[in-house]
Amino acid sequence: MEDSYRHKGLRKKLVNELEKKGITDQNVLSAINSVPRHLFMESGFLNFSYKDSAFPIGAGQTISQPYTVAFQTQLLKLKPQEKVLEIGTGSGYQTAILLEMGANVYTIERQYELFMKSKSLLESLKYTAHFFYGDGYKGKPTYGPYHKILVTAGASEIPQNLISQLMVGGLMVIPLGDNTGQDMVVIEKVSENKTKTTKHGKFIFVPMLKGTNK
Numbered sequence: 001m002e003d004s005y006r007h008k009g010l011r012k013k014l015v016n017e018l019e020k021k022g023i024t025d026q027n028v029l030s031a032i033n034s035v036p037r038h039l040f041m042e043s044g045f046l047n048f049s050y051k052d053s054a055f056p057i058g059a060g061q062t063i064s065q066p067y068t069v070a071f072q073t074q075l076l077k078l079k080p081q082e083k084v085l086e087i088g089t090g091s092g093y094q095t096a097i098l099l100e101m102g103a104n105v106y107t108i109e110r111q112y113e114l115f116m117k118s119k120s121l122l123e124s125l126k127y128t129a130h131f132f133y134g135d136g137y138k139g140k141p142t143y144g145p146y147h148k149i150l151v152t153a154g155a156s157e158i159p160q161n162l163i164s165q166l167m168v169g170g171l172m173v174i175p176l177g178d179n180t181g182q183d184m185v186v187i188e189k190v191s192e193n194k195t196k197t198t199k200h201g202k203f204i205f206v207p208m209l210k211g212t213n214k
């Protein structure tokens with residue numbers, strides 16, 4: 001599928017809308033402006049690709065709302081070349097945003113169907129990331145520690161494995177709560193055994209589940 005002038009125009013509008021909603025990081029806005037979200041949508045929802053909403057992507061999961069993607073990415077305070085562990089590849093859209101910003105991305109998905117689909121989509125778009133099928137609660141210690149960790153599913157508790165895979169000085173952005181809603185939480189690892197937590201408003205994500213699903 002092509003990326004037409006019409007798509008580019010709709011994307012620019014979406015970027016303006018996100019700015020109005022309070023997204024200020026120019027690198028984040030520029031990444032949203034660059035990534036063709038329509039390529040990450042299910043065919044039945046193509047007309048809504050540049051609407052600021054979440055949509056189904058199969059396997060009972062959703063592509064996150066662009067505002068949520070922008071907000072989480074802004075909280076990460078990304079610098080180019082940083083090593084980022086993403087939990088919940090989903091459609092791969094957030095992965096593409098991180099790559100567009102120059103991050104070195106390690107991404108884990110527990111739904112086999114989504115893992116396969118998003119890996120091949122991103123590879124066909126020449127977005128290079130490290131894809132893993134597995135349980136994000138375990139993280140990926142082999143490639144850690146990471147500068148940043150981004151969780152894109154709602155977790156009921158802080159996954160201690162992930163804290164231990166974060167570098168000292170690193171940040172983890174994670175929606176924490178039950179299935180009625182989550183607080184957007186930033187956890188800064190200030191020293192080897194000390195963390196500092198701040199809250200950044202309410203969101204609703206699909207749940208972060210244990211184990212894998214084939």
Ligand code: SAH
Nearest residue numbers: 063064088090091094110136152153208209
């Ligand atoms: N960033 C994605 C968000 C997808 S929704 C996007 O923009 O499309 C969250 C994803 O997290 C789902 O695909 C779900 O299957 C996945 N997920 C939930 N629990 C997980 C876990 N323990 N490990 C890895 N992925 C998980």
